[in-house]
Amino acid sequence: MKTINNINGIPLHYARLTNHPYGTRGEQRNFSIDESFLSILENALQEVFEHCPLGIPEVITTAGIFVDKPGQHGHGKAFDLDAVFWSDETLVTTNFIHQKELYLGIESFLRKYFGIVLNYYYPNHKDHWHVDTSVPVDYNETSKSETLYLQLVLKHIYKEEILVDGIWGRQTSGVVKEVFERLGINTPITTKANYIKFLDITGKIAFKLYEENISPKHLLSNLTEVIENLPQQNKIAVREALNSFINHEETATWLGDFEENHNLDAIVEEITA
Ligand SMILES: [Zn+2]
Known part of the structure; x- marks a missing residue:
């Protein structure tokens, strides 16, 4: 076991405290970690941030590495990633609904290194990614x-109509089959080389979509989706307030000036060229 307070020079913080609650930058801490697991984690984060258009972050918050409980955490061989902080952008894992492209871009590269990645849709993992190499x-x-990851990227990155239920079916x-053909990747997905190629291309496309989709219309549709996911008693009032804003004549005129461009085909062509 080794003690660390950063990974590749990126400070490692803890933000699950009363005075440093979840979603904040928290405070720097020491964490015990298995040395061979650390080197995989270093390589993984190196590649994530090499491709991420936001570059190297200022802070990463983790819910823990070595935790005295059964499983990989008990050996210092698992990592819980809560949030990533850049100078003027933040990815908090609970924000999946409105940060899908950035979230799925990061997850695609994490999956190249960790056989286990539990995400937002996996029970009890809305507020962190759990990764390990078991x-x-x-x-x-x-x-x-x-399968949850696969269905999420097929739906939100490749814009395919698909049910996200974690069950592999027809x-x-x-x-x-259709998407792999479009990307020029051989099937089956169960062949490791094909799967890795899919992860790599998907990560790059997700990051590109993240970069290109920051238009007011896209942000507004994110907001609408966040509202639809609110508890029923809060949803109605917020939705009506938003609608009266959107339906205001001047708002409508202003929003009419923005194009929502879905240039997925061009991005796929550029990445797979
Ligand atoms: Zn965990």
């Missing part, structure tokens, strides 16, 4: 967490 990196049709296999 199983090899590959795609297994019976893996709920891998619909998922059909869409995978």
Whole structure:
């Protein structure tokens, strides 16, 4: 075991305290970690931020590495990633609904290094990614967490109509075949090299979409989606307040000036060229 307070020079913080609550930058801490796991984590984060258009962050918050409980955390061989802070942008994992492209871009690269990645849609993981190396990196049709990731990128990155339920079936296999063909990747997805290529291309496309989609119209549709996910008793009032803003004549005129461009085809062509 080794003690660290940064990874690749990026300060490692803890933000699950009364005076440093979840979602803030928290405070720098020491964490115990298995040395071989650390070197995988270093390589993974190196690649994530090499590709991420926001570059190297200022702070990463973690819910913990070595935790005295059964499983990989008990050996210092698992990492819980809460949030990433750049100088003027933040990814908090609970914000998946309105930060999908950035979230899925990061997750795609994490999956190249960790056989286990539990995300927002996996039970009890809305507020952090759990990553560990207890199983090899590959795609297994019976893996709920891998199928959830796959369906999420097919839906939100490749804009395919697909149900996100974590279950591999006819619909998922059909869409995978179609998307792999479009990307020029061989099937089946269960062959490691094909899966890795898919992760790599998907990560790059997600980051590109993140960069290009920051238009007021896209941000407004993010806001609408966040509202639709609120508890029922809060939803109605917020939705009506937003609608009266959107439907105001001057707002409508102003929003009419922005184009929502879905240039996925051009991005796919550029990345796979
Ligand atoms: Zn964990």
